[in-house]
Amino acid sequence: MKNPYAQLSNGLCFVFLDLSFFGIPDILPDFMGYLFFAYGIYLLPSFHNLKRWSKNFAIILIVVSFILELTQWLGVKTFWEIGIQFIQFLLIVFMYYLFQLLLHIHQEKPLESKTFKTYQIFMACMLCGFVFHAFAINIDAHIQKTVNFIGSLLQLFAFILFMNYCRASQRDEQKMNKPKIHSL
Amino acid sequence: MSKIEHLYDKYQRDVYHFALYYTNSREEAEDITQETFFKILKQLDNLKNEEKVKTWILSIARNTAVDIHRKQKIKRLLLEKLKWQPNLKEVQKPLEIVEQHEQWRIIQGALMTLKAHDRTIIICRMLKDFTIQETAEILGISEVKVRVDFHRAMTRLRKKVGRDN
Amino acid sequence: MEQHYNDLLKKLKSRSDIDPNREFSSELRQKLIKRQHNTTNSSSLATILTIPVTLSVFVFLVMVTTGQSIGLKHAAQLISDKEKYLETTMCIVLMFCLSLFISFIYFKGFTKGRLVYLTFSLSFIAWVGNLIYAEHDHKEDSIEQSGYNETFDNEIVNPLMMKQDQQQDGEEEGQ
Numbered sequence: 001m002k003n004p005y006a007q008l009s010n011g012l013c014f015v016f017l018d019l020s021f022f023g024i025p026d027i028l029p030d031f032m033g034y035l036f037f038a039y040g041i042y043l044l045p046s047f048h049n050l051k052r053w054s055k056n057f058a059i060i061l062i063v064v065s066f067i068l069e070l071t072q073w074l075g076v077k078t079f080w081e082i083g084i085q086f087i088q089f090l091l092i093v094f095m096y097y098l099f100q101l102l103l104h105i106h107q108e109k110p111l112e113s114k115t116f117k118t119y120q121i122f123m124a125c126m127l128c129g130f131v132f133h134a135f136a137i138n139i140d141a142h143i144q145k146t147v148n149f150i151g152s153l154l155q156l157f158a159f160i161l162f163m164n165y166c167r168a169s170q171r172d173e174q175k176m177n178k179p180k181i182h183s184l
Numbered sequence: 185m186s187k188i189e190h191l192y193d194k195y196q197r198d199v200y201h202f203a204l205y206y207t208n209s210r211e212e213a214e215d216i217t218q219e220t221f222f223k224i225l226k227q228l229d230n231l232k233n234e235e236k237v238k239t240w241i242l243s244i245a246r247n248t249a250v251d252i253h254r255k256q257k258i259k260r261l262l263l264e265k266l267k268w269q270p271n272l273k274e275v276q277k278p279l280e281i282v283e284q285h286e287q288w289r290i291i292q293g294a295l296m297t298l299k300a301h302d303r304t305i306i307i308c309r310m311l312k313d314f315t316i317q318e319t320a321e322i323l324g325i326s327e328v329k330v331r332v333d334f335h336r337a338m339t340r341l342r343k344k345v346g347r348d349n
Numbered sequence: 350m351e352q353h354y355n356d357l358l359k360k361l362k363s364r365s366d367i368d369p370n371r372e373f374s375s376e377l378r379q380k381l382i383k384r385q386h387n388t389t390n391s392s393s394l395a396t397i398l399t400i401p402v403t404l405s406v407f408v409f410l411v412m413v414t415t416g417q418s419i420g421l422k423h424a425a426q427l428i429s430d431k432e433k434y435l436e437t438t439m440c441i442v443l444m445f446c447l448s449l450f451i452s453f454i455y456f457k458g459f460t461k462g463r464l465v466y467l468t469f470s471l472s473f474i475a476w477v478g479n480l481i482y483a484e485h486d487h488k489e490d491s492i493e494q495s496g497y498n499e500t501f502d503n504e505i506v507n508p509l510m511m512k513q514d515q516q517q518d519g520e521e522e523g524q
Binding site for chain 2: 354356358360361362364366367368369370373377380381382384385458460461
């Protein structure tokens with residue numbers, strides 16, 4: 001069976017990283033990332049309403065990010081620039097609901113504490129990064145770069161943290177699914 | 185007598201019992217009861233179906249219990265890590281050792297090791313004698329799922345009790 | 350075994366501490382009555398929050414769909430360097446305050462509730478507010494520039510130009 005946490009980490013990789021070579025637009029498009037997210041949530045072992053809710057949210061984000069990607073290819077610059085920041089905010093809200101679901105799944109399990117800590121730091125860093133980027137618009141040019149850099153650094157830290165959490169959950173899941181060897 | 189007073193008098197014991205079975209702690213049960221009735225007071229205007237008031241209150245109690253119990257647990261874990269010493273709750277006082285001979289503690293202990301969902305189903309069906317329909321409404325799941333999950337939860341509880349004995 | 354198991358469940362039903370503390374019960378009852386009187390007249394924080402968020406979403410939608418900014422005039426317009434410096438400082442202070450508030454909420458361990466939603470709405474408002482301000486500021490700059498070219502530079506206000514004009518006039522009169 002495919003591991004849901006691997007899909008979630010793939011999803012965040014696609015959403016976070018933008019790789020463009022030789023004038024080709026992003027080879028890791030965001031909508032693919034949200035597709036991974038939706039699939040990962042579908043694989044998560046839960047019947048809670050939050051699962052349905054966050055999966056639908058991921059599907060909405062697939063559509064929105066696809067439209068945005070399209071505007072980038074078509075060269076509508078203003079709409080794309082505002083849209084990219086707006087979808088960043090939606091990503092944070094989406095991650096909040098995803099963490100609520102993960103907290104529910106890991107309740108009373110070994111990774112409960114790790115999930116909670118990751119949630120705390122991830123949400124704080126992502127939102128602070130977003131606020132830094134928002135205020136950077138109106139700050140003097142010489143400070144603007146530094147503020148933008150700090151904002152990006154905070155979000156990168158959140159990204160690494162989530163990757164680390166996904167790896168730990170993946171390992172835990174594999175350990176749980178390992179067939180037990182009975183001694184004779 | 186106002187509506188909230190009427191609801192408090194009628195359902196306070198049910199909420200408290202649920203919280204006590206769920207957390208096995210008087211302090212936490214009191215916190216949960218208080219928080220639940222504050223929430224009820226806030227959302228009282230949203231209550232349209234008066235017939236389902238009991239399950240509505242119990243579903244609020246269940247959500248509150250899950251939240252508060254989780255917070256307390258994390259707080260305990262963090263404190264343990266910070267102090268580098270075992271949880272104070274685990275250190276038994278002489279009186280507690282005597283009390284431990286009370287047999288209900290065996291099954292309450294086993295109940296506490298179950299998952300939150302299983303624990304809630306057992307509390308509703310076995311300890312509070314709610315109907316399958318009421319349990320389904322409290323948990324927000326279908327009646328068929330309540331039947332299946334209840335059967336599984338009871339099997340798990342029996343296993344735990346057998347192991348402890 | 351089954352009998353023993355059922356007995357245990359019965360004993361748990363009537364565990365020794367099953368009844369809530371009387372003092373606690375009556376205290377909570379009093380608290381509820383008090384709260385009931387307090388909450389009937391005051392509007393909730395959620396309502397207070399919903400209005401600015403809805404407004405900012407509306408403003409954002411107008412900006413995106415029409416491609417125009419909404420011109421909000423300041424009572425005092427910031428022109429000099431000192432005031433520009435003050436503006437940047439205010440921005441940084443606000444940014445750090447908001448970031449500290451967000452960090453405080455999450456490190457305190459809130460998972461849901463008003464305060465968590467408040468962090469989202471404040472961040473969103475900060476973003477929309479900055480977008481509007483930047484658009485407004487940009488518009489003002491362009492007005493200032495064109496105004497300077499047409500009136501200040503070519504006519505009377507520039508003192509250096511006036512001095513030069515007077516000198517030229519004097520020289521011409523002397524000749």
